[in-house]
Amino acid sequence: MADIELPAVTEWTMEMLDPADLRPAPAAGVEMTFTRAAVASADVSRALYAAVGARVCWTDRFPWTHEDWWAWVDRPELGTWLAMAEGTIAGFFEIEAQPGGDTEIHLVGLTPAFVGHGHGGHLVEQCVRRAWLRGETWAERTGPATRVWLRTSTLDHPNALGNYRARGFKVAAEKTAAKLVPDPRVAPWPLPDDPRLNPRILDEQELIS
Template sequence: MSITVTTWSLEQTSPADLAPATPPDAGSGIRIVRSEVLSPEFSRFLYTAVGGDVTWTDRLGWPYERWQAFLDRPGVETWVAYVRGTPAGYIELEAQDEGVVEISYFGLIPAFRGRRVGGYLLSEGTARAWDLAERWPGLTPTKRVWVHTCSKDGPYALDNYRRRGFRLFGTKTEEEPEVPAPGPWPGA
């Protein structure tokens, strides 16, 4: 059995394109923190906790060494949203050639969706994509930030990117095998 999946590719080509979300109230307990000591364990936790119910499966088979090699690349950063000390979601940035930064993963743990965390996390993460080279000597300053999302992602994903100033530059529709959502851990 297969399903039809539409993938949208979006971009910003200037820091001025970013339309930030309204910051949360001071009492909300929301903080965005860079994970400065990247570990495969924590990165895989975020990946499965956020993507387990929306069928993120491409990294599930990665062995520890592949996670570590990816995380050790210059210009790979993970920014985590915390709500009163609990991880609520994350945004993963990946520097590419010629000043391009991909938002390789972005999302919220299901319990935090619909609580106005996503817009703020995307705003802060996109701003960090624009100033990525300031933290990584030797990287070309950012000239373009891009991301893709698909119809399997949350119902507000595409609109969130557009509200933050991302412009659509590509759309493709494909048939994919229907895969049951793996959940955040094996057997979930």
């Protein structure tokens, strides 16, 4: 499964400069709750990245090692929220408090079972509301948010750009270039040891034999 070079991928940088610019979305068709992860987990973040992003070619983090993921998620300036609905994970978002008040929404999306039911606008609205609370309810001592921004592209969901515009984001920059995209069906996740050689498993095999 080789990488494919897409000749023209357009990427937009979008920004919001005032919390008053946020426009509410229609209510989700199901009750959704949003919980910030109080314990950093490379494993959970990696699993969510694959579950939400595989269908829209989130592949930039494929080369990351387990140590890379831990270095990324285990920081006070990074916040990850889980969206729950009907007893399961409906989506998530990841926000970073950056210097000077810049607050980047790195990742936001729904798990496949909740895509296509009108929940995306509500998810983005709740994500942006929390981004503007930077320095108050999360990323304490980093100061207030002065700009909330994100990137999206033609690889994203077809409704993503319109969704962000509808919530009040404006395009700050646009570029089109070729991009080499790995096969999103392959998500390497190297383990430190072969789990089949776990001493407990070997002991049980000896008991069975």
